[in-house]
Structure formats: structure tokens, C-alpha cells
Amino acid sequence: MAIQSKMIDDKNFTKYLNRHEIDAAVQALASRLNTDYEGKQVVLVGVLKGAIVFMADLARHLKMDTEVEFVRLSSYGKARTSSGTVTIIKDIQADIRGKHVLIIEEIIDSGRTLKFLYERLKQSGPASVEIVTLLDKSSKRVVDVPVKYVGRMIEDQFLIGYGLDLEEKCRNLPDIYYLKYPN
Ligand code: IMP
Ligand code: MG
Numbered sequence: 001m002a003i004q005s006k007m008i009d010d011k012n013f014t015k016y017l018n019r020h021e022i023d024a025a026v027q028a029l030a031s032r033l034n035t036d037y038e039g040k041q042v043v044l045v046g047v048l049k050g051a052i053v054f055m056a057d058l059a060r061h062l063k064m065d066t067e068v069e070f071v072r073l074s075s076y077g078k079a080r081t082s083s084g085t086v087t088i089i090k091d092i093q094a095d096i097r098g099k100h101v102l103i104i105e106e107i108i109d110s111g112r113t114l115k116f117l118y119e120r121l122k123q124s125g126p127a128s129v130e131i132v133t134l135l136d137k138s139s140k141r142v143v144d145v146p147v148k149y150v151g152r153m154i155e156d157q158f159l160i161g162y163g164l165d166l167e168e169k170c171r172n173l174p175d176i177y178y179l180k181y182p183n
Contacts, residue, residue: 014177040127042064042099044058044059045069047104050165069093074087086117101129101130102129108133114131131146134151134162135159157178160178160179161177
């Protein structure tokens with residue numbers, strides 16, 4: 001049996017948000033963005049790999065002129081907690097000067113990854129930079145980073161599914177689960 005289905009069958013995971021609850025959070029965020037960015041040129045900067053599912057769903061609800069870019073940053077490796085050092089593995093290709101940048105993340109924990117990216121993108125002369133996250137573990141924050149758009153505030157739990165991985169697996173699960181017995 002595949003590892004993913006075995007883990008779920010063994011009940012190491014409990015459902016945390018189902019696809020309908022996720023969809024409601026995504027639509028609420030999109031509706032705020034459609035109001036705030038009406039008539040503006042927006043560049044979505046998705047943080048690989050975790051943000052892909054959220055970004056694909058969010059982008060399809062947006063009505064303004066929207067470009068799609070990705071960055072890949074490394075700070076965690078296979079560990080479940082942040083090592084604290086961030087490096088760029090893949091940078092954006094677009095010129096963001098004068099455009100409105102929205103950093104798209106699926107979850108914020110310590111905030112270190114985003115702080116680094118936020119400061120870096122601001123240096124390229126965009127009209128604005130804001131952060132959009134589906135989930136925010138705000139109690140875990142160790143650096144100050146302005147997160148304007150939050151889908152759901154969550155407690156400190158290790159989550160998988162909808163882009164969130166456990167050692168690179170489970171990103172494709174349509175619902176979000178939390179790990180019952182972390183080790
Ligand atoms: P931060 O720099 O500590 O805020 O780390 C944020 C990144 O860590 C997220 O973009 C995720 O890729 C990863 N991460 C944080 N919490 C979780 C979790 O509960 N499950 C899976 N990945 C997580
Ligand atoms: Mg991420």
C-alpha cells in the first residue's frame with residue numbers, strides 16, 4: 001500500500017480542514033484581493049513547492065491582470081522545524097518594477113522564510129508587496145513580518161495535504177490533516 005494511504009488508514013492523521021472549508025477560505029481571500037487590487041497589475045509570487053495548490057486555486061478566482069511567478073527557497077530540508085537559514089534555489093523571472101506583488105504562501109510558521117523573501121522583493125522597486133497565506137501559525141512567529149491576508153489562523157500543529165508535505169509526500173491530498181503522533 002502506498003505510504004500516504006497507509007498513514008491515513010493507520011489514523012496517524014486527523015482531518016483538520018476539508019476541501020469545502022479550504023475552498024471557502026480561498027474564496028474569501030480572493031474576494032478581498034479583487035476589491036483591494038481592482039484595476040491594478042498584480043504579480044503572484046508563489047513559494048515552491050508548498051504554495052502550488054493554493055496558488056492555483058486562488059489565481060483562478062482573481063479578476064485583475066495577474067502574472068504568475070515562482071521562487072524556491074530552502075530553509076527546512078526534510079526537517080519539520082526551521083533551520084533558520086534561507087537560501088534562494090530558484091528566483092523569479094519577471095521584472096516587478098512598478099507592479100503590485102503578492103507573495104503566496106500556504107503556511108507561515110516562524111516567518112523566517114517570508115521575511116527574507118519580502119525584504120528581497122521590496123528591493124526590486126515594486127509598487128507594493130503584500131503577503132497572502134492560507135494558514136498562519138502566528139503563535140510560532142519569531143521574526144516580525146507583515147502578513148496582511150490570512151485565510152485561517154491555526155494552532156501549532158504539523159499539517160499535511162493541500163500542498164503541505166511530510167518528507168515531500170502528501171502534497172496532493174485535497175484535504176488538510178494534522179499529525180497526531182509527531183516524532
Ligand atoms: P517559516 O519560515 O518557519 O515560516 O516556514 C514556513 C515554511 O515551512 C512553509 O512555507 C512550509 O513549507 C513549511 N511548514 C511550516 N509548517 C508546516 C506544517 O505544519 N506542515 C508542512 N510544512 C510546514
Ligand atoms: Mg511553503
